[in-house]
Amino acid sequence: MLWLHIIQYAGFFLAQITNSVLVYLILTKAEKLFGSFRHVMVIFALFSLVYTWIEVLTQPVMHIKAPLFIVVMDSPLKYEKWIGNNITCLYCGSFALLISLLASQFFYRYVAICRPGILSKIEGYKLILIFLPCITCFVLWFEFVYWGMANTVEKQEQRKSYRDELKFYYNEDSSKVSFIAPMYWSIGKNGEKIWNFWECMSSVGCFVIIAVCFSTILYCAYKIYRSMKSTECHMSARTLELNRQLFITLTFQTILPFVMMYSPVGLLITLPIFEVDVGRVSNFVGASAAVYPSLEPVIAIFCIKEFRRTITCNH
Template sequence: MTIFTVYSIIYTWIEIIALPLMHIHKSMFIMMVDSFLRYEQLIGYYVICFYCASYALCISFLATQFYYRYVVVCRPDDLGKLKGFRLFFIFLPGSFFFVIWYSLVFFAMEKTEEKEEIARQVILDVYNEDSSTLAFIALQFWDNYSDGSRHFRWIDAGGYFGCLCIMGICFSTIMFCALKIFFKLKCEQTAMSAKTKDMNRQLLLTLVFQTALPFFTMYSTVGIILTLPIFEIEVGRKGNIVASLACVYPAIEPLIAIFFVKDFRRVKGQLTLQLTIFHCKKAKIILVEAQICSLTSL
């Protein structure tokens, strides 16, 4: 959980550096750099590819977190195999997916003169930018010819299906681990005390929401936004909500546990109270110092 939380902060900074803008035009999904690097063709291209790969690492770490919970709850005898440096082995799949996703975006969604020309007018009309000077990547599914014929772009489609496979593997891992943990905790409720049952119920609720929310914020939205261009369904700038939802979930995830688990709420309440007392004392000290200064000046 600590690694996922730390990486979530890093992922946010990567997004700030890239400031990705998404747009769907006909059969093309466009992702542009809107930060200070938007006119840096080479660096901007690497940055936007790195941002996309960072998303893959984020969902991979989330799946890794669920796998570790599964080992702790359902296979405690195997927990010893994940001690020390061996713990880092469970992060290898995520690193592998990072490299694969980066390669898929780098090669399959590469900016070409043809994509520049197709995106030129819409980028000029909507963003008042020249596509030839702007750093962006694009996923294009169809080539339309003047005679009315169409050609499916298999290289771009390969990148699309590769990304879907990675998302499918990660979410399948989460679902498998979450269901195993859920039924394990359910089965153990019969032999629990009332207090333990209450804690178990809190953990089950936390598990349900931590499983459902990523599907709606990080998986289904990205899958849908990448699929719409196949059917030439244009949503324009509305596609940017996907990036917003993807970066929001890492911040929401710890709040779910704080909301459902009483012990976490109690600690949060104590910290809030201590901070309030600290600020009140500080305000009193400042007030006393101000009064002393006022009396001294008299």
């Protein structure tokens, strides 16, 4: 756990630096380059900063042993259940908001390049409209976790082997520490599986949010690429170059979270259903999610030429 927390704190401090630099570059260099898209970029960067604060307040420790996966709070607030469980739910909901904000960037670029006729409908104060689905994703994920993965007495006492694992690996008492955990089934008196429908549906809901966000990104990326290829001969060299830089930036900003967030969290949700016990190896998910917000801004800083020139003092 020492190494996990070192990674979490390192990710937190690096994210403060890289996201702050990106916000500064957007505010000072991006107005003439990207127009209203800079607002979408800066909101994503600012929320990445907020996410890192929530993450370091939670310091999540994760463990998988069928029929449940557990996200245990390991910050100094972990024994304050009145707030600890809520912060842990907020951490999970913030993950959904982060990935949906990334999808909103792709959607804006899709409208700007593929559907310019309706761009005026999301300009100015109307820009808030593209963030409404993001807020919806956040609220839904928070509610799925809060109600469907709640910290209950049944889970605290669920079979001696689970309680012993928490004690052995993390030196934690499940009856005292804050955590969230979907328990997909319980064992009946005759040893039969009794599926917990609402807990399963809560996990399905979280998985659907990931799938919808990633599908939106893939669809918009494909349409943007096709549109740029078909109209590149009608664009000025400057416009074409800016669109190319943004497309490359968004492409890498898709690959990175797919590897570091989408796939790991998806596995965290689904592995217990198939009774795949990976134990504390699942903490790679927490470590990866802690590092990701510090790397995301680096892509924009070095893929967008004006930003890169400013950082390297090469004008």
